[in-house]
Amino acid sequence: MVEFISPTAIETAQVMPEPLVFESATDFAEGTAAVRLGERLGYIDTTGQWVTTIADANVEVAGAFSEQLAVARAGDYHGYIDPSGEWAINVQFKQAKDFSEGLAAVQGGQKYGFINTQGQWVIEPEFALVESFTEGLAVVKQDGVYGYVNREGDLVIAPQFKDAWQFSEGRAVVKVDRQYGYIAPDGSIAIPLTFDGAFNFSEGLARVRQGQKWGFIDTQGEWVIEPVLDYASDFAEGHAVALQGGQWGYIDRTGEVAIAGEFDYAADFSEGMAAVQIAGQYGYINLAGDAVIPPTFQNAGPFAEGLARVRLESGWGFIKQDGTLLTAP
Template identity: 35%
Template sequence: MRMTLRKLILVITVSIMAMLSQNVWADAFCPKPQGVDYESVECLVEGLARVEKNEQWGFVDKEGNEVVSPQYDDISDFSEGLAQVSKNGRSGYIDKTGKIVIPRLYDSASDFSDGLASVQKNRKEGFIDKTGKVVVAIKFHETLPFSENLAPVKYEYKWGFVDKTGDLVIDLQYDEAWYFKNGLANVRNKDKWGFIDTSNNTVVPFEYDDADGFYEGLAAVAKNEKWGFINTKGKIIIPIQYDRVSYFNEAKAWVIKDEQSFYIDKQGRVIND
């Protein structure tokens, strides 16, 4: 799928977090099969790990047994029991035995989330279910994954939200949109961000220069190039004072202030290692 600037920023932030705590992260969150002979061995996800040999990709199990021989140009980790595979510019899905369960009909495809996956064909995007049935018409210019039964979709220059039947339940009206977390989605109207609920009621006013989604009940928001955190009522819980922040995970968030990086808890207190 095409990667927007917002998606790219999210990937970079998560990567920085991983590098800052590389050893702990690798042991706890990225277990890998041991004693395997491949050019690249990725993390075990849903019991299988991606491996590369001669620029082709396949899967091994946690003991290193080859489950899917390297044969694809690109593959994703398994998500909800299926993995996206690509060859010769066409994408489809396999199950954990390597059987193709959704043919390679698409120009690109994303991971399954909430039982549906976004696919792209002829520069348009929509959603399929695990049988390969198109449930949201392939007509949008961009999509994001389903979360809490809704997905952000873009047509021409505006974003809205569809449900799992393909109905547009929040009209195409926003300049940018992210997916729902804790019942709220961060959306941009002109140059300001706020939060709406699933009925399109404004819960947090459009007053922020940037905003990320809610994680563990808190969302990062920015004003004047500084970041802090609000709760689902819009109340500022952690003052807007940081140069960079991550989302909360296991009750802590990584932040940078005055060129110093460290972790804070949900009250904004520094966590000492």
């Protein structure tokens, strides 16, 4: 049974500052998080200081920064704002994704392509769907099937797959008929299409499904953890979430139980902590399985840059790894 570490006693005479609470919030990235407080939409830093207000009052939603630009929506269209809160790339796209490897996937008209950080088309909008660049390649859909382009827009892996995923650790999931396997960056089959489900590689292992059970393979396609799990997540910080018998726990890279399955839900580790659900509420455990932040939240996100987004009764706040909530500086 998990026992939560008691919080440090606080003298009753000490007045505690009120935690920062927002109507909406993103995880931290590049030093800031997007937040909304009433009609005010902008960004705070990791100290809780409000550092940017988005200048255009028509902006309804803004995301976290990626490569110093953040997607923002005004009405039915998207653009990109810079860290000062001004438009860096004017609102004009029906859909827009974060920048990755210097390019962003956007929808111009009815088709998708890629722009650079100046808002110029690098790959013209000629595809039915696209995904962001990873490892120098991007998934594109053309004539009902998927292939890959390079940063110059050349179709280096011809569209031929029923479905396809982004590259990770030199492998990408592809689907032909009803089976999944993995290709190499040159388009050759690296791991035969013999699986009923498959996900990206993470920390050298990928979760795959045979029948109704999940296991893990290495980049050569060899079984490392046999398919005996009801469900599993990707490996993160040496642990993977595993579902067995209706309870969530964690396994290590050998498939051995690292943290016993006694949670109603469990999330991936990040920065040495993972959110877990007990009796409908969320708290956090560490890599040893010690429960270090009691389950008092309605929802909880991953730690990023030392802070995790948590749902309080009154809205969204941020918690530190010592269990204290972020307050105004």
